[in-house]
Amino acid sequence: MAPFKLVYHPGYDLHLGEHVFPSQKYRLIYEALLRDGIAQPGDFLTPEPAADADMLRVHTPDWVHKLKTGHLTLQELMHLEIPWSREMVDAVWLATGGAILAGQRALADGFAANLAGGLHHAHPGHGEGFCAIHDVAVAIRRLQADGAARKVMVVDTDVHQGNGTAAIFGGDHSVFTLSIHQEHNYPFPKPPSDMDIDLADGTGDEDYIAMLEKKLMVAFDEFLPDILYYIAGADPYREDQLGGLSLTIEGLKRRDRLVFEYARRLSIPVASAPAGGYARRTEDTVQIHVNTVIAAREILGRTRAPV
Numbered sequence: 001m002a003p004f005k006l007v008y009h010p011g012y013d014l015h016l017g018e019h020v021f022p023s024q025k026y027r028l029i030y031e032a033l034l035r036d037g038i039a040q041p042g043d044f045l046t047p048e049p050a051a052d053a054d055m056l057r058v059h060t061p062d063w064v065h066k067l068k069t070g071h072l073t074l075q076e077l078m079h080l081e082i083p084w085s086r087e088m089v090d091a092v093w094l095a096t097g098g099a100i101l102a103g104q105r106a107l108a109d110g111f112a113a114n115l116a117g118g119l120h121h122a123h124p125g126h127g128e129g130f131c132a133i134h135d136v137a138v139a140i141r142r143l144q145a146d147g148a149a150r151k152v153m154v155v156d157t158d159v160h161q162g163n164g165t166a167a168i169f170g171g172d173h174s175v176f177t178l179s180i181h182q183e184h185n186y187p188f189p190k191p192p193s194d195m196d197i198d199l200a201d202g203t204g205d206e207d208y209i210a211m212l213e214k215k216l217m218v219a220f221d222e223f224l225p226d227i228l229y230y231i232a233g234a235d236p237y238r239e240d241q242l243g244g245l246s247l248t249i250e251g252l253k254r255r256d257r258l259v260f261e262y263a264r265r266l267s268i269p270v271a272s273a274p275a276g277g278y279a280r281r282t283e284d285t286v287q288i289h290v291n292t293v294i295a296a297r298e299i300l301g302r303t304r305a306p307v
């Protein structure tokens with residue numbers, strides 16, 4: 001048994017077909033965790049779809065209504081870059097329920113991984129970059145409303161800057177946002193996070209790890225959260241089709257371990273989300289996400305953060 005819970009639902013698949021976004025990866029991560037003996041069936045929790053009332057803590061009533069009824073304009077669909085479907089909407093509602101559940105379990109157990117989500121480009125009134133709803137932001141607002149967490153940090157290591165996160169939490173001193181990403185890549189413009197780490201094209205393992213470590217130290221010195229949401233994108237990988245950094249699979253695992261080491265040292269619970277990953281070989285993307293769970297077991301499984 002894993003020392004923490006993993007949150008998964010078969011409905012996580014957005015069923016996008018031949019899209020650059022391999023949304024079947026959620027199922028493949030789940031299957032790989034079981035196949036490789038990293039988790040047992042009893043380690044998984046099944047989320048409920050998020051309540052609309054929770055969505056409305058972050059998103060406008062108009063956007064939630066449009067998504068639910070499929071009344072998106074052509075321009076809104078072009079921004080979203082994925083087709084509207086009932087399966088897509090159901091998947092996003094489930095992923096958001098999963099982000100809430102992962103946060104609750106992380107607070108209880110020290111760590112939890114949601115195997116979907118990290119939809120960090122979604123804004124209150126529109127979706128973009130394959131992200132219709134900001135699952136992590138909704139979960140943060142729910143935890144805060146429940147009084148389960150007051151101060152929250154988001155560490156976003158997806159290759160693309162977390163513009164939705166920055167836009168939603170800009171000026172909110174209860175949520176600290178850190179994004180480490182490729183500077184010359186989508187999105188343009190990049191609304192400021194509390195800490196943005198703009199990396200040059202082709203940045204590799206050593207420079208990446210050194211920069212992340214230096215900045216994590218500064219961030220935790222400035223802000224000690226009750227919980228950390230870790231958006232662990234697989235797309236800084238050197239074989240990624242939508243990324244321009246040069247991290248190896250091993251380098252990405254070192255990245256995960258570094259984030260978890262800091263959290264463990266400071267007894268901060270962590271809830272993770274996979275976010276992007278568009279490697280030429282989908283099995284590489286899946287392995288990078290599986291490695292995040294392995295890194296969590298290696299680092300956070302040793303001692304549990306206090307409840």
Ligand SMILES: [Zn+2]
Pocket residue numbers: 158159160233235275276277
């Ligand atoms: Zn990305």
